[in-house]
Amino acid sequence: MSYLALYRKYRPKSFIDIIDQSHIIQTLQNQIKTGRIGHAYLFSGTRGTGKTTIAKIFANAVNCQTPVNGSACGHCDICQKLFENSNLNIIEIDAASHNGVDNIREINEEVKYAPAIGKYKVYIIDEVHMLSIGAFNAMLKTLEEPPSHTMFILATTDPQKIPVTIISRCQRFDFKRINTKSIENCLAQYMQLENVKIEQEALTYIAHISDGSMRDALSILEQCISFYYDECITYDKVLELVGAVNNNLIFDMINAIVNCDSTTAISICDEINTQGRSIRQFNNDLIIHVRNLLVAKTTNNDLNVLNYNKKHIEQLKAQVNNIDISDLMRYIKIFSELDIDLKSASNPKVVLEVAILKLCEPSMDIDNPVYNKIAELEHKIDKLQQEGIQNISPKKKDEIIIQQPIRLPDAIPDDILKIKRDWDDILKITPKRVYLAFNSTKAEVLEGNTLYIIYYEPNLEISLKEFLPRLIEFISDRENKSINVKLMGAKEYNIEKQKLYGSGEPPVYIDKNLQEIQTKVNFSITMKD
Structure with a gap:
């Protein structure tokens, strides 16, 4: 048998193997138990969260001859064919390459025919947001009233691009990013099965940079296994492979900025560039690090939101004691602007150094409103020194003082x-x-x-x-x-x-008539009840 990538080899085969999507699994299992199975589903969420995997498991479960508690039994002929990827009832279509009207018309013709075996013919359309407007329009009628033996499962990473007329015809399920700790535990289990030696710190880092995507984590891990074959995979080796920087350098950089030590900061930039690390990745690591410092500063020691080991959290708490919240906000602002500049920079190292110097030497930050006010005050002080202090009498308020009315006002209705x-x-x-x-x-x-x-x-x-x-x-x-x-x-x-x-x-x-009389006699008139 040919070699399978890790994310394909360990792809879950049943609902019980899915992690961190219990809100979706429970709903689908209940629908199978009660027979309330819909005709169209929309699975949306970021990459690597299990959309296509759950779609295949669900498609198999609705066709299973002897389902158990809303899940496929795994033993009948239909389940075995799913494991062999030879189930003719499950048709998987990539909308990125089959996005035209003609492709949808072919589906509209095919749905008329009953499935070869089982109850349902299931169409899994991946990256459905890539379909053209014409293709979506061609799908509307079939999606609204498909034959009783047909089911559609649409998967997408960008639901905003799907017309609302399509979304309204589907049951929508939003997939969550997978928890970092869950990814770390899964990777540890897989490495035991693969007999690969790897440090726990390395697994933790891979889980963090995968950004909630199990597929990304397994792809990075597989790359490490291939590069360091027959070696123990360490944290430093993972950093070297992905072009990231050791946490110690990140802590040192923030310390240099806080202490306004531009010499140390520039030497760190040189070291990163010499090691061939990604400048932009380093900047992203700095943004995440400052964010963690901000959380450590403002959460009153309730650090459950930080998914790091105890040693790392203690380092964050120790470093943040000497930094003000306003400074942390300024760091995030400048690093975020730097990330935009690095996308189009011809010399990223110079752009990084300028931003770091701006942080180390506040006087260089001409956009900082505080320093604009200081410059304005310095200008006023210089002017006072040149001209001296003059005694100026206070200006009288601009007000109109009228002792007597200019004229009699008109009566008010x-x-x-x-x-x-x-x-x-x-x-x-x-x-x-x-x-x-x-x-x-x-x-x-x-x-x-x-x-x-x-x-x-x-x-x-x-x-x-x-x-x-x-x-x-x-x-x-x-x-x-x-x-x-x-x-x-x-x-x-x-x-x-x-x-x-x-x-x-x-x-x-005053009444209009009395007003005329008062004008003629030139005396004030007082009205009494």
């Missing part, structure tokens, strides 16, 4: 006064967005038939002007007449009020 009194109640029955916009305003009057809406925050003017037409329409409909409404800031209103009523006295509302 009763309906305008009533709106002013009922302003809060009126706002509560306005449309929600209008209420939210004008909730902090106040209704006032000055003279005539104009209602003034007073706002106290200048930055509200733009949003208030946007909703003012809707407010005017609402009030006019409520009063069954056109209401003149004006928007005005509080400062401007007080000035206008002083002009009309002098020294800010409260308005006195």
Whole structure:
């Protein structure tokens, strides 16, 4: 028999072998037990989390002649053919290379025929998001009402690219990334079966860099086995193979940055480059390391979120004692920007060194707002030294002091006064967005038939002007007449009020006829009940 890659050799054959996807396994097993099997499923999730594997196991289980607790028995003819990859009822299609309308039309024709053996003919379409729009449209009708003997299982790593009309016809299952500890335990078991000697620290590191993908972890491990054949695989050997940097160098780099030791930091950059390590991988390791420091700093010693051994966590806690949270945030910001720059850099080492020097020498970071403020203060101090301190009398506030009214104000209609009194109640029955916009305003009057809406925050003017037409329409409909409404800031209103009523006295509302009499006799008139 020809050699099989590790991820193919140890591919799970039953539900019980699947790890960290219990929420999906339980649902599928219950459907098999109760006979409530759907006609279309969508499996979505990152690479290497078991989408295609579970699809094959599920396809076999629904066709198994004697299922046990929702799982295939593993002994009947159909189960044996699955193990031999000769089951004609399970058709696996790669949508990346069969993404045209004609490919889907062939499926539409084939689904009419009953399966050779078993109950269901199962189509597993991998990377289904690669289908063209025409292919998706061609699939719609068949996917919605397939023959009773047909089942579709769609697998994808990018569900956002799938039309909602397809998603709505499927039962969707989202696969989680596999836990780092689970990957580490599985790798240890496989290495015992393969009789390969490997350090536990090496397995831990492989599990971390696989980013929740079991297939990635097995691929890296297989590469290590091939390269270090008949040798004990150590942590340093794994680092060398994947082009990563030893954790000690990462700790040393952060210490150099914290101590503003640019000489040590540059020498570490030289060492990484001389060893042929990946500059971008080193930067990503620094981002993860600073993130871990931030977690260690802010979680009050509750470090369960850090999947590292006790020794590594103690190192993180010791290092972070001398670093402020604001500095850690700045490190992450600069390293994240560096990752973008490294993608297109012709000389990654120089770009890395510039970023490291910017961290070691804060004065070089011209984008740092703190240092911009310091530079501004230094400029002001220099100016004071040159010109000296001058005694400047304080400016008087710009205000209009009017002791007497300029003229008699126009009378204010009763309906305008009533709106002013009922302003809060009126706002509560306005449309929600209008209420939210004008909730902090106040209704006032000055003279005539104009209602003034007073706002106290200048930055509200733009949003208030946007909703003012809707407010005017609402009030006019409520009063069954056109209401003149004006928007005005509080400062401007007080000035206008002083002009009309002098020294800010409260308005006195005079009937139109009495106002004419008062003008002629040139005496003030007081109205009493």
